Amino acid sequence: MIRTASSLPVVLVVEDDKGIQELLRFTLVCGGYQALCADTAKKPSACCVKPCRTSR
Numbered sequence: 001m002i003r004t005a006s007s008l009p010v011v012l013v014v015e016d017d018k019g020i021q022e023l024l025r026f027t028l029v030c031g032g033y034q035a036l037c038a039d040t041a042k043k044p045s046a047c048c049v050k051p052c053r054t055s056r
Helices: 018-030
Strands: 010-014 034-038
Touching: 010 018, 018 034
Parallel strands: 010 034
Antiparallel strands: none
């Protein structure tokens, strides 16, 4: 069963280390979640709309 990104459960990742952020994003996406990322908890409005970027 394939689910669209809009139907996936969403997880907010707040991590300033880009390597760890990418590892968490990868793990969550492989587990069937949509990951939203933020570098800091001080900017919550920005983090709620920015999907984690892939390093491709």
